[in-house]
Amino acid sequence: xxxxxxxxxxxxxxxxxxxxxxxxxxxxxxxxxxxxxxxxxxxxxxxxxxxxxxxxxxxxxxxxxxxxxxxxxxxxxxxxxx
Amino acid sequence: xxxxxxxxxxxxxxxxxxxxxxxxxxxxxxxxxxxxxxxxxxxxxxxxxxxxxxxxxxxxxxxxxxxxxxxxxxxxxxxxxxxxxxxxxxxxxxxxxxxxxxxxxxxxxxxxxxxxxxxxxxxxxxxxxxxxxxxxxxxxxxxxxxxxxxxxxxxxxxxxxxxxxxxxxxxxxxxxxxxxxxxxxxxxxxxxxxxxxxxxxxxxxxxxxxxxxxxxxxxxxxxxxxxxxxxxxxxxxxxxxxxxxxxxxxxxxxxxxxxxxxxxxxxxxxxxxxxxxxxxxxxxxxxxxxxxxxxxxxxxxxxxxxxxxxxxxxxxxxxxxxxxxxxxxxxxxxxxxxxxxxxxxxxxxxxxxxxxxxxxxxxxxxxxxxxxxxxxxxxxxxxxxxxxxxxxxxxxxxxxxxxxxxxxxxxxxxxxxxxxxxxxxxxxxxxxx
Amino acid sequence: xxxxxxxxxxxxxxxxxxxxxxxxxxxxxxxxxxxxxxxxxxxxxxxxxxxxxxxxxxxxxxxxxxxxxxxxxxxxxxxxxxxxxxxxxxxxxxxxxxxxxxxxxxxxxxxxxxxxxxxxxxxxxxxxxxxxxxxxxxxxxxxxxxxxxxxxxxxxxxxxxxxxxxxxxxxxxxxxxxxxxxxxxxxxxxxxxxxxxxxxxxxxxxxxxxxxxxxxxxxxxxxxxxxxxxxxxxxxxxxxxxxxxxxxxxxxxxxxxxxxxxxxxxxxxxxxxxxxxxxxxxxxxxxxxxxxxxxxxxxxxxxxxxxxxxxxxxxxxxxxxxxxxxxxxxxxxxxxxxxxxxxxxxxxxxxxxxxxxxxxxxxxxxxxxxxxxxxxxx
Ligand SMILES: Cc1cc2nc3c(=O)[nH]c(=O)nc-3n(C[C@H](O)[C@H](O)[C@H](O)COP(=O)(O)OP(=O)(O)OC[C@H]3O[C@@H](n4cnc5c(N)ncnc54)[C@H](O)[C@@H]3O)c2cc1C
Ligand SMILES: Cc1cc2nc3c(=O)[nH]c(=O)nc-3n(C[C@H](O)[C@H](O)[C@H](O)COP(=O)(O)OP(=O)(O)OC[C@H]3O[C@@H](n4cnc5c(N)ncnc54)[C@H](O)[C@@H]3O)c2cc1C
Ligand code: FES
Numbered sequence: 001x002x003x004x005x006x007x008x009x010x011x012x013x014x015x016x017x018x019x020x021x022x023x024x025x026x027x028x029x030x031x032x033x034x035x036x037x038x039x040x041x042x043x044x045x046x047x048x049x050x051x052x053x054x055x056x057x058x059x060x061x062x063x064x065x066x067x068x069x070x071x072x073x074x075x076x077x078x079x080x081x082x
Numbered sequence: 083x084x085x086x087x088x089x090x091x092x093x094x095x096x097x098x099x100x101x102x103x104x105x106x107x108x109x110x111x112x113x114x115x116x117x118x119x120x121x122x123x124x125x126x127x128x129x130x131x132x133x134x135x136x137x138x139x140x141x142x143x144x145x146x147x148x149x150x151x152x153x154x155x156x157x158x159x160x161x162x163x164x165x166x167x168x169x170x171x172x173x174x175x176x177x178x179x180x181x182x183x184x185x186x187x188x189x190x191x192x193x194x195x196x197x198x199x200x201x202x203x204x205x206x207x208x209x210x211x212x213x214x215x216x217x218x219x220x221x222x223x224x225x226x227x228x229x230x231x232x233x234x235x236x237x238x239x240x241x242x243x244x245x246x247x248x249x250x251x252x253x254x255x256x257x258x259x260x261x262x263x264x265x266x267x268x269x270x271x272x273x274x275x276x277x278x279x280x281x282x283x284x285x286x287x288x289x290x291x292x293x294x295x296x297x298x299x300x301x302x303x304x305x306x307x308x309x310x311x312x313x314x315x316x317x318x319x320x321x322x323x324x325x326x327x328x329x330x331x332x333x334x335x336x337x338x339x340x341x342x343x344x345x346x347x348x349x350x351x352x353x354x355x356x357x358x359x360x361x362x363x364x365x366x367x368x369x370x371x372x373x374x375x376x377x378x379x380x381x382x383x384x385x386x387x388x389x390x391x392x393x394x395x396x397x398x399x400x401x402x403x404x405x406x407x408x409x410x411x412x413x414x415x416x417x418x419x420x421x422x423x424x425x426x427x428x429x430x431x432x433x434x435x436x437x438x439x440x441x442x443x444x445x446x447x448x449x450x451x452x453x454x455x456x457x458x459x460x461x462x463x464x465x466x467x468x469x470x471x472x473x474x475x476x477x478x479x480x481x482x483x484x485x486x487x488x489x490x491x492x493x494x495x496x497x498x499x500x501x502x503x504x505x506x507x508x509x510x511x512x513x514x515x
Numbered sequence: 516x517x518x519x520x521x522x523x524x525x526x527x528x529x530x531x532x533x534x535x536x537x538x539x540x541x542x543x544x545x546x547x548x549x550x551x552x553x554x555x556x557x558x559x560x561x562x563x564x565x566x567x568x569x570x571x572x573x574x575x576x577x578x579x580x581x582x583x584x585x586x587x588x589x590x591x592x593x594x595x596x597x598x599x600x601x602x603x604x605x606x607x608x609x610x611x612x613x614x615x616x617x618x619x620x621x622x623x624x625x626x627x628x629x630x631x632x633x634x635x636x637x638x639x640x641x642x643x644x645x646x647x648x649x650x651x652x653x654x655x656x657x658x659x660x661x662x663x664x665x666x667x668x669x670x671x672x673x674x675x676x677x678x679x680x681x682x683x684x685x686x687x688x689x690x691x692x693x694x695x696x697x698x699x700x701x702x703x704x705x706x707x708x709x710x711x712x713x714x715x716x717x718x719x720x721x722x723x724x725x726x727x728x729x730x731x732x733x734x735x736x737x738x739x740x741x742x743x744x745x746x747x748x749x750x751x752x753x754x755x756x757x758x759x760x761x762x763x764x765x766x767x768x769x770x771x772x773x774x775x776x777x778x779x780x781x782x783x784x785x786x787x788x789x790x791x792x793x794x795x796x797x798x799x800x801x802x803x804x805x806x807x808x809x810x811x812x813x814x815x816x817x818x819x820x821x822x823x824x825x826x827x828x829x830x831x832x833x834x835x836x837x838x839x840x841x842x843x844x845x846x847x848x849x850x851x852x853x854x855x856x857x858x859x860x861x862x863x864x865x866x867x868x869x870x871x872x873x874x875x876x877x878x879x880x881x882x883x884x885x886x887x888x889x890x891x892x893x
Contacts, residue, residue: 016220017220019122019134019219019220020219020220021216021219021220021221023216023219023221024216024217024219024220024221024222025220027216027221027222028220028221028222032205032206032305032306033205033305033306034205037203037433037436037439038437038438038439038774039439041203041439042204042205042305042306043203043205043436044205044206044208044306045208045212045216046196046207046208046209046212046436046469047193047194047196047208047209047212047469048208048209048211048212048213048214048215048216049121049127049193049211049212049215050120050121050160050490051193051335051465051468051469052196052436052465052468052469053437053463053464053465053491054436056464062813063738063740063815064464064491064738064739064815068212068215068216068219069120069121069122069158070175071122163794165792165794166794448552449552449684449685450552452551452552452555453552453553453555453684456552456554456555456559456664457552457553457554457595457664457665457668463817464738464815464817466817466818486792486818486819486820487792487819488816488817488818488819491738491815491816491817492815492816493812493813493814493815493816494735494737494779494801494811494812494813494814494815494816495801495805495811495812495813496816497735497797497798497801497816497819498798498801498802499794499795499797499798
């Protein structure tokens with residue numbers, strides 16, 4: 001298993017230890033806003049365990065991914081605030 | 083789409099203490115056993131991260147026992163439907179999985195209860211258990227100020243854990259009144275393991291202010307939480323913070339058992355002494371059946387696993403220990419019962435349904451959960467009422483709406499069931515909807 | 516409501532709501548009873564497509580008139596009704612279906628319904644998510660989409676009507692009486708001049724012998740994927756199969772919601788009384804949809820459910836006096852078009868009660884057309 005994983009968050013390259021979730025990577029990248037609510041308010045993770053859907057973001061162009069459940073993988077392109 | 087099929091004598095859903103114990107003891111007695119979980123790691127909520135970095139000896143023992151038992155772990159598999167008796171569908175990163183079983187043990191655990199208060203939707207307001215889980219998966223908290231609030235024994239455990247990752251904890255605010263907690267603590271002599279845990283923690287926690295009878299009134303900040311206004315019911319004051327970890331005890335994840343038709347009683351799955359639910363061949367253990375902690379789940383899991391493997395006698399030997407933990411759970415529930423003031427935290431404009439941004443005012447116009455769903459969109463979103471349903475249950479006493487597949491959102495293609503022996507589409511329908 | 520109402524309506528679905536609105540506008544006092552909330556029956560389980568149809572002249576007359584009423588109503592509808600004049604796109608997969616497009620186009624144009632014939636490239640441009648190589652399509656410009664439960668609520672509770680309409684949710688009716696009143700489940704009798712059975716697929720329970728059967732339909736709703744499709748898209752492929760009224764069947768039908776969600780249909784089954792999901796039917800329904808929209812499978816599905824259409828033998832609703840008593844009206848049997856045809860149903864009822872000339876000729880919809888057996892035992 002590789003020690004570190006390389007991905008990008010909103011276009012910025014990021015290197016994280018293997019086993020880091022996408023949610024944690026986004027926080028490491030300094031972002032607090034994961035998504036916009038139906039009325040446009042900023043939202044971020046609440047439950048940390050796949051229940052609340054507040055941590056949704058876009059991974060490799062696929063929207064609505066629950067970032068707290070997904071491990072970072074090499075080459076992943078993550079976009080927040082959509 | 084990728085689609086795979088597996089078949090086992092026994093399938094266990096949920097890899098926390100209950101599921102690990104159930105799968106281990108059953109597999110040790112022979113027969114094919116699979117353990118499914120939606121997270122990447124064994125351990126469930128309490129033992130999350132133990133597989134990678136062991137810290138709790140008992141967690142390591144059980145994980146090792148499971149790995150040696152011959153049971154198969156299927157991780158990152160979200161079970162979302164049961165199209166037929168004896169069949170589960172799960173979604174994995176690699177595609178859709180069809181799992182057949184002769185018997186099933188559900189150990190899907192609990193989630194935290196979140197109650198609406200002004201500002202609870204700000205980024206940085208998180209569940210204590212959730213935050214701990216995220217921190218174990220790399221979320222940075224070193225040097226951050228984390229106010230821990232809400233209710234339950236989890237608060238202290240989480241604060242302790244966060245501190246070990248370098249967080250600063252200005253305060254633990256427990257809503258339960260001091261007198262009730264004191265009564266609970268004096269009863270702990272019956273459970274020496276808990277007593278030593280509590281004491282050890284207290285020692286390490288020296289320096290973390292812990293206050294009972296305190297709760298958050300609102301969180302404030304621009305686009306993320308910057309401070310929390312706390313109250314003791316008489317006066318209010320402000321504490322600056324980078325994160326507010328706030329949760330109010332636990333809610334069982336009964337969606338899957340309800341989808342399978344298991345009868346509930348008082349919000350929990352009704353089980354008999356062998357942990358059998360009302361549906362033949364389906365057992366339920368852990369928080370699904372009572373909020374009594376990981377120790378209870380371990381015992382219940384073993385009882386279910388042994389029963390499923392036909393070892394009723396061995397299962398029976400564990401009944402007394404289970405009874406002890408159930409009593410502990412009951413004492414816990416009494417001690418941390420939620421105060422009625424919490425029902426008034428959410429103002430008229432406070433969002434109750436976070437998926438659809440529905441305010442308390444809009445929800446309150448309706449008579450029950452179903453009407454609220456149809457006419458205010460409360461519960462229509464991807465969480466399907468998991469967060470707002472528990473909140474409206476506490477706020478208004480509403481029972482949650484019916485369960486439909488998928489119990490978790492999945493790709494539309496995952497809903498296909500007949501991929502391997504698909505018939506061509508024949509007779510087409512009217513064009514009208 | 517102090518005195519006895521002029522009209523008591525059983526069912527606060529879209530049909531009962533439309534009947535109540537039209538009667539209230541005509542100055543009558545209306546009591547609406549439902550065992551559940553407003554719009555919680557079939558009205559909460561369907562698609563909400565407001566569509567002109569041409570299966571038969573009578574069906575065309577009904578849907579065209581009712582769609583016009585929806586267009587007139589549109590400006591007063593609150594945002595919650597999600598009225599969206601997105602139009603219908605009938606897609607033709609091959610030349611045979613394209614011939615049907617031209618036939619339909621001619622039929623609609625002759626009757627003043629706005630349509631556009633699209634060639635293959637135009638279809639691809641209008642709906643890029645469709646599989647390449649479609650022969651063409653027919654855009655019916657003024658068709659629309661609504662959220663039916665909110666529409667029912669608006670019909671019952673809009674300002675002008677609240678004075679004359681009383682809605683009692685959570686009240687179960689045990690019998691509809693020949694004297695124009697009803698008996699509640701708790702034994703209470705409610706008096707009125709006229710009773711309307713608008714109980715949808717449950718209407719035969721209050722009128723034994725009524726030839727209305729439950730026809731089950733499945734739907735799947737996705738999370739928000741705005742712009743995936745832009746019209747309600749429906750296939751013309753059903754032409755090639757035997758037009759079985761009895762066998763289980765599926766057809767491709769997708770609806771973009773104003774929320775950005777996609778609502779996917781549809782299926783038809785007789786003899787399936789429960790509302791549980793039938794995974795085999797769901798499978799066939801989705802496979803059919805994937806044939807038209809290859810990218811649909813990647814969208815996130817959040818809920819699947821099933822409901823029952825109230826089906827009649829000749830595929831037309833029952834609107835008019837029952838055969839048992841002219842103080843009992845039937846407003847049921849709207850099958851898969853009750854959202855569309857609710858408004859005209861209400862109008863025809865009010866026309867009758869007030870002795871006005873009917874908006875359209877009523878004969879094709881009168882219960883009496885199905886003969887004596889139909890409502891004899893009500
Ligand atoms: C246009 C449209 C869009 C929608 N969008 C969404 C969406 O985005 N998200 C979403 O989650 N849902 C959506 N829905 C679906 C809706 O939430 C329900 O799933 C739908 O109304 C069908 O109900 P059900 O069968 O799932 O509930 P049911 O299983 O029918 O249960 C509904 C309730 O009715 C009660 N009930 C059932 N039968 C009876 C009876 N005979 N007498 C009395 N009470 C009874 C049950 O106890 C239960 O509480 C949408 C619906 C429509 C029409
Ligand atoms: C899958 C599906 C898709 C559809 N798509 C469309 C579409 O796109 N466009 C369209 O125009 N139509 C569509 N339809 C059809 C449409 O939904 C129905 O025709 C319409 O909702 C019927 O409305 P209703 O008021 O007659 O019945 P309902 O909405 O079922 O109302 C009947 C009411 O009566 C109440 N009731 C019944 N018995 C009693 C009793 N004894 N006492 C008290 N109350 C009682 C029920 O609770 C219910 O609320 C669809 C239907 C289905 C199933
Ligand atoms: S934080 Fe709740 S689902 Fe990810």
